[in-house]
Amino acid sequence: MSKMHLICDLSLIHTNAKWRYPGSWTNYAMYGDPALYLDIARILERGKFDGAFFADVAGTPMVNGSMTDTVELGVAWPRHDPIPMVAAMSTVTERLGFVTTASMTYNHPFHMARMMASLDHVTRGRVAFNAVVSGFPQEAQNYGYDTTPDHEWRYNRAEEFQLVLRKLFDSVEPDAMIWDRATGRVADAAKVHRIDHVGEHFKVMGPLPTAPCPQGRPMQVMAGQSGAGMRLAARYADLQFAQGPTLELKAKHRKRLDEACAAEGRDPREVGILWAGQFDVVSGPAEADENRRKYLEQHTPRLLHVFLSQWWGLDGYPLDPDAYVHQTIEEIRAAGVAPNWGYLDIAMSITTATTTIQEYAQQWLESLAELVGTPEQLADDMEESFHAGGGIGGFMIAPRSGVPAGIARFVDEVVPVLQHRGLFRTEYEGRTMRENLLSDRPGA
Ligand SMILES: Cc1cc2nc3c(=O)[nH]c(=O)nc-3n(C[C@H](O)[C@H](O)[C@H](O)COP(=O)(O)O)c2cc1C
Structure with a gap:
C-alpha cells in the first residue's frame, strides 16, 4: 500500500489574522526575519514531513477599488519572494523538501530554470517548483499588462514554458562534470548541449549554465484545476495540488486527472x-x-x-457585506468581471436567497478548516480522504492555530498515529525530495 506524503503550507502564517492568533509568532520577530521559519523547518523534519510549501502572488489585491483594507488588515499581504527563505531553511535541515511558487505568465523560463537548478544545488536536491498561471490583475499590472491576459493565452505560454524548462534541465547531461585537477578539465563539452528553442513565446539558445541538478530535474508541481490545467499537469507534473472539499469531489478530481494522464499516454500513478x-x-x-x-x-x-473578495478574485469589484449572496453573484456575472467562477458556483450551491455576504463569509471561513479533531480523528479523516482520492500523493496542509506550536502538535501527536497505522513513513527513504516523495511510484 502506498504511504501518504505530507507538505506543510506556510504561505499565510503571517497574514489573514493568523499572526494574531494566541501563541502565534510569540518571541519571534514578525515576518522577514528567518528565525521562526528555521524552527518550523526543524520541527517538520523531526516529523518526517516531505516538505514545506510557499505559495506566491506578486501583487497587492484591491478591494472595492482600493488597496487600503488589504494593506491595513494584512490580507495576503505582505508577501516576500519565497526563494531566499527556502535557501535559509535548507541550511538547518537535511531531508526536508521545499515547494516554492513562481508565475509562468510573468517570468521567463530561462531565468526560472537557472534559479531552480541553483536552488536544487543549495538545498542538495530538495526543491520542487509550483509553476502557476497567475490570475490576479494586480500582479499583471506589476509586469506591464493592463489586466490578466486571457486563460487560453496563459496556458499556451505555460505549455511552451514547461517545454523550455525541460529542455534546459536536460541540456547538461548528468555525468558532464569532470573537475580533474591534474588536467584542469572541468566538463565534457560533448555532454553539454544548446537547445536552440524557437517558439511562439520564447527564443532560447541554452545550454543551462549550471552543473547538472542533484535531482536531475527539480520536482514539478502544478495547481491548475481547469481542463487546460489538468492537461498541463498530466504532461509535466510530478504532483498536483487540488482542493477536494468532500470525499466524492476528491474521487471525481482523481478520475479527471487519470483521464488527462491517459490522454497524454502517461501512467496516472506517476502524478x-x-x-x-x-x-x-x-x-x-x-x-x-x-x-x-x-x-x-x-x-x-x-x-x-x-478575504472573501480576494478569494472570489473580484479585485476592485465592490462587495456589500449586507447584500444577498445570490443577487451579488448574479450582478458579478452580468458585469462580466473575471473572478474564480468555481468558488462562486460553490457559494451559490450552499446558500439560500436570503444569505448575506457577511453570513456566507463566516460560513466559508469555518469550512476552510477540514481537519479539526483529536489525533485519532485527524488520522481517521486523513486515511479516509487519502483512499477516496486514489491513494497517490497525500496532503498539503496549513496550521489553523498558532505557529510554531500548532505545527509541533501535529508532528508530536498526529504523525505517530499515522505511522502506527502504516500510513506514513518512520524514516526518510532517501536524500533528495524526489527520492522521498516518489519512493512508492512505479519504477522507483
Ligand atoms: C492548493 C493550491 C495552491 C495554489 N497556489 C497558487 C499560488 O501560489 N499562486 C498562484 O498564483 N496561484 C495558485 N493557485 C491557483 C492555480 O495555480 C491556478 O492559477 C488556478 O487554479 C486557476 O487555474 P485554472 O483555471 O487552471 O484552475 C493554487 C491553487 C491551488 C488549488
Whole structure:
C-alpha cells in the first residue's frame, strides 16, 4: 500500500489574522526575519514531513477599488519572494523538501530554470517548483499588462514554458562534470548541449549554465484545476495540488486527472495529488470550540470581507457585506468581471436567497478548516480522504492555530498515529525530495 506524503503550507502564517492568533509568532520577530521559519523547518523534519510549501502572488489585491483594507488588515499581504527563505531553511535541515511558487505568465523560463537548478544545488536536491498561471490583475499590472491576459493565452505560454524548462534541465547531461585537477578539465563539452528553442513565446539558445541538478530535474508541481490545467499537469507534473472539499469531489478530481494522464499516454500513478486543507489538533470538543471561537474572533467582519473578495478574485469589484449572496453573484456575472467562477458556483450551491455576504463569509471561513479533531480523528479523516482520492500523493496542509506550536502538535501527536497505522513513513527513504516523495511510484 502506498504511504501518504505530507507538505506543510506556510504561505499565510503571517497574514489573514493568523499572526494574531494566541501563541502565534510569540518571541519571534514578525515576518522577514528567518528565525521562526528555521524552527518550523526543524520541527517538520523531526516529523518526517516531505516538505514545506510557499505559495506566491506578486501583487497587492484591491478591494472595492482600493488597496487600503488589504494593506491595513494584512490580507495576503505582505508577501516576500519565497526563494531566499527556502535557501535559509535548507541550511538547518537535511531531508526536508521545499515547494516554492513562481508565475509562468510573468517570468521567463530561462531565468526560472537557472534559479531552480541553483536552488536544487543549495538545498542538495530538495526543491520542487509550483509553476502557476497567475490570475490576479494586480500582479499583471506589476509586469506591464493592463489586466490578466486571457486563460487560453496563459496556458499556451505555460505549455511552451514547461517545454523550455525541460529542455534546459536536460541540456547538461548528468555525468558532464569532470573537475580533474591534474588536467584542469572541468566538463565534457560533448555532454553539454544548446537547445536552440524557437517558439511562439520564447527564443532560447541554452545550454543551462549550471552543473547538472542533484535531482536531475527539480520536482514539478502544478495547481491548475481547469481542463487546460489538468492537461498541463498530466504532461509535466510530478504532483498536483487540488482542493477536494468532500470525499466524492476528491474521487471525481482523481478520475479527471487519470483521464488527462491517459490522454497524454502517461501512467496516472506517476502524478500524485496533494489535497489542500487546514488542520487544528485538539484534545476534545471543548478545546475545538474554544479554538474555533478564538479563530473567528480574529476575523473581524471587515477582514472577512476583504478575504472573501480576494478569494472570489473580484479585485476592485465592490462587495456589500449586507447584500444577498445570490443577487451579488448574479450582478458579478452580468458585469462580466473575471473572478474564480468555481468558488462562486460553490457559494451559490450552499446558500439560500436570503444569505448575506457577511453570513456566507463566516460560513466559508469555518469550512476552510477540514481537519479539526483529536489525533485519532485527524488520522481517521486523513486515511479516509487519502483512499477516496486514489491513494497517490497525500496532503498539503496549513496550521489553523498558532505557529510554531500548532505545527509541533501535529508532528508530536498526529504523525505517530499515522505511522502506527502504516500510513506514513518512520524514516526518510532517501536524500533528495524526489527520492522521498516518489519512493512508492512505479519504477522507483
Ligand atoms: C492548493 C493550491 C495552491 C495554489 N497556489 C497558487 C499560488 O501560489 N499562486 C498562484 O498564483 N496561484 C495558485 N493557485 C491557483 C492555480 O495555480 C491556478 O492559477 C488556478 O487554479 C486557476 O487555474 P485554472 O483555471 O487552471 O484552475 C493554487 C491553487 C491551488 C488549488
